[in-house]
Amino acid sequence: MDNATIPAAAGTATGHLSVSRGHLSVSPKILYFGTPVALLTTTNPDGTANLAPISSLWALGHTIVLGLGCGGRTGANLVDRPELVINLPSPDLWPAVERLAPLTGAFPVPEAKHGVFRHEPDKFAAAGLHPEDSVVVGPPRVAECPLQLEATVRSVTPVGPRGEFRAVECAVVHVHAAAAVMVPGTQYVDPAAWRPLIYNFRHYYGLAGQELAPGFRSETA
Template sequence: MHQTIDPAILYWGSAVIIISTRNPDGTTNLAPMSSTWWLGQRCMLGLAAESQTTFNLRRTKQCVLNLPSDTMISKVNALAKMTGRQDMSPFKTAAGYRYVKDKFKVVQLTPMSSEMVQPSRILESPVQMEAEVAAVNEMNRDEEGREGSFLGLEVKVLRIPAEENILQVGEPNKVNADRWRPLMHVFQHLYGLSARLQPSRLAEIDEEKYR
């Protein structure tokens, strides 16, 4: 039997990203997020219009998408209620967020220089994608009073440093899906992946044909 429901959020499940952006003073802001989807070499990011991350992205057009593994739960949770904005929204104030200027130091993550963008990468992240903003789409434009409160930002991935131990042996541009253990966000909870159930029929297509 099915029952009609009206959940407040639709977080059915997606990978967690810690996004690095550059603050006006030159420091790097970190923010965990999971409203993302991928197509080719592009990623769509769903962000609140008033967040520090969004302000930084719209100003600099640059970011790093750091993908944490399932061993980095404590780091993601530590970042979860931090904000890079001193003038917090009423929602974040009520939810118990606190302003933190140097999130790398407080969370004990290691910054490392990027090559094609200005924000720092996170050394501990197995995958670090340097990217630039290609387009910005205002969402909720059909809902009076909520127009533009959320944005869909299309970013173009420029460069992807990845740990060697998650790559396919002999195929340096291919990730070994059995070795890559992303951290997943499902309805406000963090999960890892179970073992592979079976190969997808799509695996019969050479991955390079999608390039």
């Protein structure tokens, strides 16, 4: 269908929907369009480790930018103690991620998290995951995660209409990879062996599909 306006009865209960070539004009509550999950380990004020799932992150070279809400413990930890590990779980770890989902290392629980989140000082135990010493940074790695990126914080920038989020720019300083996800004898992660856990509109997905084709700049077969 070309540009047109159709009655709401065709799709939702609110007003009219603009339809352009089969697309509806919609107002989704969230726009989490499917990005990998990471488990961030940071250091709490008392020296213990905090562990929190995120999915707002992207990598360019060895720089990784994280999107963090200001109400969490992780962001505050990174402002005060600018070291972390960005642990990347495989799809089978989704139950551990979901066990972490209602928890915060912040105490008291910030008002914005009341009724939804509860304070948990030992998130590793709560998730059933295990800490492993890092090589360069203070916070531990998550032993079960196949990829573990030790990193330091380069900058923290307020973002959002009211500055309610932080964009945290990180420099990756050391990479750990399970042998099983590497192309043997090389420094390449094997994209056929490594599968991220994807957070897709608040549902967990694996990458089940077959490879379509190597990309233009792929250096692996």
